[in-house]
Amino acid sequence: MAQVRPSAIGELLALGADPSIISFGGGYPDATLFPADQLAKVFDEIIRAPGGAAMQYAPSDGLPRLREQIAALMVADGMACTAGDVLVLQGSQQGLDFAARMLVDPGDVIVTEDPTFLGALIAFAPSQPAYAVVPVDAHGMRTDLLAGVLAANPKARMIYTVPDFQNPTGVTLSLARRKELIALANRHDLIVLEDTPYRHIRFSGQNLPTLKSLDTEGRVIHLGSFSKVLVPGLRIGWALAAPDLLARMGLLKVAADTQTSTLNMAAASLFLDRYDLWAHIARLRAAYAVKKEAMLDAIRRHLPQDIAATDPEGGLFTWLTFDEGFDATAFMRDVALPKARVAFVPGATFFPLTPRANFARLNFSAQPIEKIEAGIAALGRALHTRP
Amino acid sequence: MAQVRPSAIGELLALGADPSIISFGGGYPDATLFPADQLAKVFDEIIRAPGGAAMQYAPSDGLPRLREQIAALMVADGMACTAGDVLVLQGSQQGLDFAARMLVDPGDVIVTEDPTFLGALIAFAPSQPAYAVVPVDAHGMRTDLLAGVLAANPKARMIYTVPDFQNPTGVTLSLARRKELIALANRHDLIVLEDTPYRHIRFSGQNLPTLKSLDTEGRVIHLGSFSKVLVPGLRIGWALAAPDLLARMGLLKVAADTQTSTLNMAAASLFLDRYDLWAHIARLRAAYAVKKEAMLDAIRRHLPQDIAATDPEGGLFTWLTFDEGFDATAFMRDVALPKARVAFVPGATFFPLTPRANFARLNFSAQPIEKIEAGIAALGRALHTRP
Numbered sequence: 183m184a185q186v187r188p189s190a191i192g193e194l195l196a197l198g199a200d201p202s203i204i205s206f207g208g209g210y211p212d213a214t215l216f217p218a219d220q221l222a223k224v225f226d227e228i229i230r231a232p233g234g235a236a237m238q239y240a241p242s243d244g245l246p247r248l249r250e251q252i253a254a255l256m257v258a259d260g261m262a263c264t265a266g267d268v269l270v271l272q273g274s275q276q277g278l279d280f281a282a283r284m285l286v287d288p289g290d291v292i293v294t295e296d297p298t299f300l301g302a303l304i305a306f307a308p309s310q311p312a313y314a315v316v317p318v319d320a321h322g323m324r325t326d327l328l329a330g331v332l333a334a335n336p337k338a339r340m341i342y343t344v345p346d347f348q349n350p351t352g353v354t355l356s357l358a359r360r361k362e363l364i365a366l367a368n369r370h371d372l373i374v375l376e377d378t379p380y381r382h383i384r385f386s387g388q389n390l391p392t393l394k395s396l397d398t399e400g401r402v403i404h405l406g407s408f409s410k411v412l413v414p415g416l417r418i419g420w421a422l423a424a425p426d427l428l429a430r431m432g433l434l435k436v437a438a439d440t441q442t443s444t445l446n447m448a449a450a451s452l453f454l455d456r457y458d459l460w461a462h463i464a465r466l467r468a469a470y471a472v473k474k475e476a477m478l479d480a481i482r483r484h485l486p487q488d489i490a491a492t493d494p495e496g497g498l499f500t501w502l503t504f505d506e507g508f509d510a511t512a513f514m515r516d517v518a519l520p521k522a523r524v525a526f527v528p529g530a531t532f533f534p535l536t537p538r539a540n541f542a543r544l545n546f547s548a549q550p551i552e553k554i555e556a557g558i559a560a561l562g563r564a565l566h567t568r569p
Numbered sequence: 570m571a572q573v574r575p576s577a578i579g580e581l582l583a584l585g586a587d588p589s590i591i592s593f594g595g596g597y598p599d600a601t602l603f604p605a606d607q608l609a610k611v612f613d614e615i616i617r618a619p620g621g622a623a624m625q626y627a628p629s630d631g632l633p634r635l636r637e638q639i640a641a642l643m644v645a646d647g648m649a650c651t652a653g654d655v656l657v658l659q660g661s662q663q664g665l666d667f668a669a670r671m672l673v674d675p676g677d678v679i680v681t682e683d684p685t686f687l688g689a690l691i692a693f694a695p696s697q698p699a700y701a702v703v704p705v706d707a708h709g710m711r712t713d714l715l716a717g718v719l720a721a722n723p724k725a726r727m728i729y730t731v732p733d734f735q736n737p738t739g740v741t742l743s744l745a746r747r748k749e750l751i752a753l754a755n756r757h758d759l760i761v762l763e764d765t766p767y768r769h770i771r772f773s774g775q776n777l778p779t780l781k782s783l784d785t786e787g788r789v790i791h792l793g794s795f796s797k798v799l800v801p802g803l804r805i806g807w808a809l810a811a812p813d814l815l816a817r818m819g820l821l822k823v824a825a826d827t828q829t830s831t832l833n834m835a836a837a838s839l840f841l842d843r844y845d846l847w848a849h850i851a852r853l854r855a856a857y858a859v860k861k862e863a864m865l866d867a868i869r870r871h872l873p874q875d876i877a878a879t880d881p882e883g884g885l886f887t888w889l890t891f892d893e894g895f896d897a898t899a900f901m902r903d904v905a906l907p908k909a910r911v912a913f914v915p916g917a918t919f920f921p922l923t924p925r926a927n928f929a930r931l932n933f934s935a936q937p938i939e940k941i942e943a944g945i946a947a948l949g950r951a952l953h954t955r956p
Contacts, residue, residue: 208626210625210626213620216625218616218617218621221624222612222613222616225609225612225613226613234600234605237600237603237605237608237802237803238597238603238800238801238802239595240802271826272826273826275825275826275827276826279824279825283695306824308670308824413624413625414626414831415623415624415625415831415832415835416624416830417827417828417831434695436691437691437693437694438659438662438663438666438692438825439658439663439666439804439826440662440688442804443802443803443804444801445800445802445833446830446833448802
């Protein structure tokens with residue numbers, strides 16, 4: 183418990199609720215794109231169905247029909263699997279918790295991108311891991327450096343990665359590096375935890391195979407989620423893993439919370455039966471592409487030219503690199519929040535070992551276009567006038 | 570992980586799905602009593618509300634309005650608290666998991682009733698506890714024996730109890746014993762984990778104060794749930810605990826699954842605003858009282874006279890005691906399931922240390938009256954003809 187981190191994400195979610203602040207902080211999808219009418223219809227139908235099954239207890243591994251549907255989505259994405267390979271989770275966050283509880287004893291090493299998803303560090307913390315980190319560039323994790331990191335860390339148990347439109351940097355792991363990562367995991371007998379919440383929100387470039395689809399040794403645990411492609415409020419994610427790993431995660435599921443909400447599983451399942459998820463995702467991709475362009479364009483026009491921003495091919499985030507010596511945490515606390523009335527996530531918190539102060543994560547999915555423009559403009563004014 | 574138990578509950582839930590078997594096995598509430606029309610209305614309203622907040626992310630501690638409403642329910646039940654004392658959980662099962670993760674290192678001792686709730690043993694297992702057990706009689710845990718158990722177990726960290734209509738026995742802890750349990754916990758500086766899923770389903774006798782309401786030292790973690798009084802499919806439970814304990818559980822909540830489903834929290838909250846939960850509970854109490862009477866009456870008429878059954882003042886279960894030497898697991902496997910086509914839970918699995926074979930747990934809430942009669946009659950025929 184000593185390692186459980188303060189709720190940085192919780193504090194940021196709270197910030198997002200202050201209407202006088204333009205928040206680029208959270209990882210919220212755009213609520214105006216939620217399929218409210220369709221969801222209202224499926225909830226009404228499942229709740230009023232004779233027998234009340236959607237309100238009753240359900241199998242801890244997930245509703246069988248939903249597991250089939252998720253398996254079909256995974257097959258369409260190049261991963262050979264059946265319903266029996268799928269465990270429904272309380273969001274993919276629960277998969278991060280389970281993987282660490284299953285694989286990591288105190289002092290064991292988790293290898294992550296540097297920087298990496300803060301929520302994963304929070305999920306892993308109760309298992310008291312040590313970390314080894316691998317720098318990230320425009321093509322994702324520097325797998326040329328991964329070999330050395332693994333050689334230096336014999337207690338490494340697991341490589342955690344967000345290969346597509348990474349959180350926080352927005353970069354995507356190249357195909358060559360995906361293959362190299364799998365080869366290294368094979369050589370060092372490691373589990374790979376592949377976290378893909380943003381994978382289907384691609385604006386440009388070519389879809390790349392998942393690590394799971396490149397895995398010939400059953401060592402990739404693939405995590406997926408409906409939070410970004412349907413709605414976060416359902417809290418439905420899933421794991422796809424080899425039978426031995428999935429069985430152990432299934433036991434943890436019974437222990438942790440018995441099951442994911444029957445109502446939400448039944449609603450997601452009926453939604454998939456009645457409506458075209460891929461058509462909905464196509465709308466999201468188009469809308470978020472426009473927002474990404476709006477933010478990158480605003481950054482080019484309003485921010486000082488020495489600030490670099492990643493130009494992601496998908497997902498929810500861009501990553502700003504300020505000059506060395508700039509403290510984004512202090513700037514947020516002293517200037518951006520109180521004066522510019524703009525929130526973002528200072529980058530330091532995403533580095534597992536050595537916080538680096540001159541970075542910031544900006545979300546472009548949650549705010550409307552005009553607030554993206556206004557918020558970046560306000561940030562630009564504040565940055566141009568900084569001492 | 571080694572201690573994670575096979576999914577006995579999962580297997581029983583699966584049995585309950587075979588329509589040719591009359592199952593007294595699960596702990597299912599009666600689906601015909603679910604407030605489907607009311608729930609359909611509140612889901613429709615929250616999903617269609619402008620802004621989409623019910624589909625978006627929410628604070629990890631729970632929706633503020635729902636925490637207020639739960640606190641009000643707890644105050645009405647004699648526990649002084651405010652919204653800040655409440656953590657919303659993914660069912661009270663998640664509270665069992667969190668308590669063990671927070672308080673129990675491998676080899677630490679959890680003190681339980683003997684027998685105790687199987688789901689709790691499953692939740693505790695990943696924390697690798699040792700157990701010390703206290704026998705149960707018609708007035709609940711034998712607190713006269715608890716002092717000796719605590720003296721003999723200096724590594725005891727927590728007393729786990731279901732004081733009201735215990736699972737599996739149906740018995741209720743008397744007021745004198747509640748006071749004695751709290752006094753002993755104070756003396757030995759132990760946390761008490763009070764699990765109350767059935768508390769408000771009382772048929773007869775007088776409501777007794779919760780352990781939390783008798784706690785003057787902030788050492789009771791009180792767990793509550795909507796699963797039995799509203800619907801299980803919402804997966805909403807909560808913990809009420811002293812600030813330091815609740816804060817640590819709140820950190821585990823962020824790590825474990827970020828938050829409980831926003832949709833379900835918003836639906837429960839609007840249900841509580843719009844409808845009278847206590848009036849709904851009054852209907853449940855009346856209906857379950859009739860079912861309990863039907864089962865006890867059928868047991869008196871159909872089962873051999875040497876089989877004792879508890880007569881619970883509430884809850885979902887009665888507990889059968891067969892003669893020494895009777896193996897309820899073998900009877901279920903060889904006779905009850907294949908021949909009588911009746912399922913129950915053999916008692917052995919509820920004993921943390923030394924399984925005892927001559928017990929069975931029967932649920933009376935899930936089946937309609939005529940199936941209660943038919944199932945007990947079939948069990949009776951099978952028991953009268955046993956070799």
